[in-house]
Amino acid sequence: MTVRPRASLARAFSTDRLPGYVGQLLLLAVVAWLLRHGISNFIGNARSLGVSMGFGFLRSEAGFEIAQAMIPFGPASSYRDAIVVATLNSLLVIAVGSLLATLIALCVAFGRLSAHPLIRGASTLYVEVFRNIPMLLQIFFWYFSALALLPGVAESLAFGAILLNNRGLFLPRLLMTPTAAWASGAALLVFIALFHAVRAGLRERAGPRVLAGCAVALAALCLAPLALMHGQFGLDRPAAEGFNVGGGFVLLPELIALTLGLSIYNGAFLAEIFRAGILSVPRGQAEAAATVGLTGARAALLVTLPQALRLALPPAAGQYQTLAKASSLAAAIGYPDIMQIVGGTVLSQTGQALEAMALVVVLYAAINLVIALLVNVANRRLLKAERR
The missing domain is CATH 1.20.58 (Methane Monooxygenase Hydroxylase; Chain G, domain 1)
Structure with a gap:
């Protein structure tokens, strides 16, 4: 038997890894050149136009009002405060929309697996209809059609200490x-x-x-x-005072329409993700739950759902991030979120286009990274509980 000589280490490196390293270095060099050329071109244009650069404008007085602010804000507040208010407004929409979308998705997912034909048909109809209608169109429907039919302040719908009218939902x-x-x-x-x-x-x-x-x-x-x-x-407590409502905390019609559009649209996709996770659970698990007296909703919540979430959470994380990014559609109906305030009002008043849009990118990226982190932590806890 003839033994082939082993290739030298230098030859193996030159034939296997060196071309890949050279290609990566060339790609990095091209990217670095493009970035340098783009930044120098931008700086040159900004200097020729006499535009100042930097984030010093954040300390300047904003000079405008924001319709909904979760912290005290007025015209004398700074642009930094305006960015904080806009971020909190976006987080409010994302949190409420994600919670509502999850509840809708779980109900629809179990509904599609129901033995009752009416419930199964209604759930299937919901998924097929709402996931095929553009999200922006759904937001427009809720804002310009459904919420426009609400009564005025004088005829507000009262639910205890809660008032609902065309100015919004007023909570104590x-x-x-x-x-x-x-x-x-x-x-x-x-x-x-x-x-x-x-x-x-x-x-x-x-x-x-x-x-x-x-x-x-x-x-x-x-x-x-x-x-x-x-x-x-x-x-x-909120109370009607002439043509306005005083007291309480108001959820603007823009917030309600945006939340409904985001939750209903993304709930249809989450329902299919959760349904796939439920179908992945062996049927023997439900039968074992029935033998110990767990049936119906209790078996679904205590046995089926925890195992289904283990497989459904990773793809669901992407859908929650899609919901967070789609919240920027708030600018279409005037809700004061990150895109509307930072990418609109602040940019137009200060002229700091690069800085304002950089803040928008960083804020949305940070929100999506936090969502991914939270979902990964929840998924690890589910896996840890399953190994016990």
Whole structure:
């Protein structure tokens, strides 16, 4: 038998890896040249036009109002405050839209797997209709058609302390002194710490009912000291005052229309993702749940859903990120989000186009990275619980 000589290390490197390294270096050189050429061209054009560069404008006075602000904001506030307000408004839409889309998707996913033909047909119709209509068109429908039919302020629909009219949804707002706010935060932290300690001590010996009872008991224990401070809490109820509504906290029609459009559209795609995850769970799991007395909704929530989420969460993360990026469509109906305020008002008033759009890109990228991180953490916890 003839033994072939082993190729030298230098020859193997030159024939296998060197071409790849050379190609990567060439690509990096081309990208670096394009970036350098583009940046130098932009700087040259900015200097010729007399445009200043930098983020110093963030400290300047904004000089405009924002229709919805979760923190105090006025014309005397800075552009930095305007960016914070716009970011909070975007996060509000994304959080509420994601929650509502998840609830819709779970109901529709189980509905498509229902044995009842009417429920199965309605769920299938929902998926096939809403995922094939453009999202912007759905937002326009809710904003210009559905919400426009709401009554005026004088004929507001009252649901207890909640008012609904064509100006928006007015909710009561909790008022508290700084001392009460600190005490509430401390009570929340104590509740979280005690609940985790009780849950770790019980381990698998406690079922959902026992944990729920412990949570209620701990919540009552932590809230009892706050009852002694009842004079430092108040409730600001909305009330119709002529042609406007005073008091409370308002959810603008733009916010409602945007949330409905995002949640209904993305809920159709999430429903198919969750349905695929549910179908991946072996049928024997449901049969095993039935043998121990778990049927219907309890078996779905306690047995099927936790196993389905393990496979559904990774693709669902991409859909949640799509929802977050699609929230920039708020600019089409005038909702004061990141795109509307930073990429619109701030850009037009300051003329800092590169800086403003860079902030928009960074903010949306950060939000999407946080969503991916949260979904990965949830997925790891599911995998860890499954290995027990």
